Amino acid sequence: MLYKKYMLYNDNMEIMLPSRLSMNDTYVTAGYNWISDDRHVTVNVTKGAAGLNDSRLYQRLDKYYKQFNRNMSGFECKKILKREINRRNYGEMDYICEVSGYRFFNVFMLGSLEQAELILNLQCMESDSGEYGSIFANISASVRLFDKISDNGSSADVS
């Protein structure tokens, strides 16, 4: 499999994605979206609410967990963990959801870019999660952020 690097948000973010995913020009929400030819795999990168730094990461991830649990059909949380990627902290939540009768596997990553939430969502059909699990792990590991880390949230500790 081949990958390509993309620079986003005025070159403050770099991410590596499979070359077979195309950028979706019709994506209207603020952010970036890529989709596979068969539309089974999507990658979204968006910025969310302001005011996120390392010390509030846990609370915000908890907020998303409760939202998904309440609003998503067939929501099943598989794993929650904190990751450090290229000296930045992220909260990761892997989950299953149902849309139109189909089950999807998702990797949701929450980090901080320019003092706001940075959300990376990787999605594939649940039946493809075996193949895409390692690809999604490569994508998450490739994220590099080039903005300044906030003064009151070092990259070391998250409460």
Added chain:
Amino acid sequence: MLVRENDRQITFSFQKNDNYYEIGYKILEQEKLVNILPYVKKSINGRVKLIFRIDGGGLVLLSEVLDKLSSNDIIDLLYELINICERVEDNGFLKRECIWYRYGHIYYNIDTKQPMLAVLPVTCEPECSDGSSWARRLEETVSKISDFLPGQKAEQAKEIIAGFITGNITSGEALERINRLGSGSSDLLADKSKKPPQTALRLFYAGKNGELTFFVEDSDFVIGKDGHKAEGVIPDKFSGAVSRCHCVISKLNGKYFVQDLDSTNHTFVNGEVIPPYEIAQICHNDILSVADIEFRANIMEI
């Protein structure tokens, strides 16, 4: 946080300022820690309670069994009490202060010989109505357990835990030292290294003009003919087809990837060309071709 107990259960009732989070509870479930007492969660009037059962088979109050344990069993017990900290903190969110080390609430499973206690899904040390702290509870518990060890070992054990609590020694160092107090058996340390081993990528070429070997570890590694810009230099005597900065190898998620830097004569992995600026993974025993120089790739543990 309120703590209540009877002969069947210990109940923790979380108040508004106790930093209880739903994802903390989910993390507890997913980690499946062997030393946690069986528990259920209840929500009453918007407040969460965790109820830990203490009337299960094989469970006895630790204080009732200590005088019957051998020195080695007690050292294993101390080891496990510290090892729980490492396991709890493994996912990155829960902290050691979640572990409820109160002596009177620690149980012992006589079948598995494991300490059993409560672990709370909170993000920081909960405020207890009796004013006790996590550090104080752990210190008292270890002190009472260590008193059942022979003279010098008891003092050494207390010293190790004091160092661990104050942060003067890491949990890994504390575990090593506690292990040495006992028979020095390596079994206890066997489950410690769950982390994957460190690796390096070795690239090896042998041709009529000589051999080339490059080692790639954690930093980006540029291969090319320009000695000022490349870490892996391929001199002209080996090939005139290599570009100044031909390709770069990066390590991500424990794997190695090569990106072609718009070279003139291309980069290949196992004969497949990598388009300019695109990236391919290099696996063990792959052939990485930098123009006409073919390297055998070996991923080695270091």
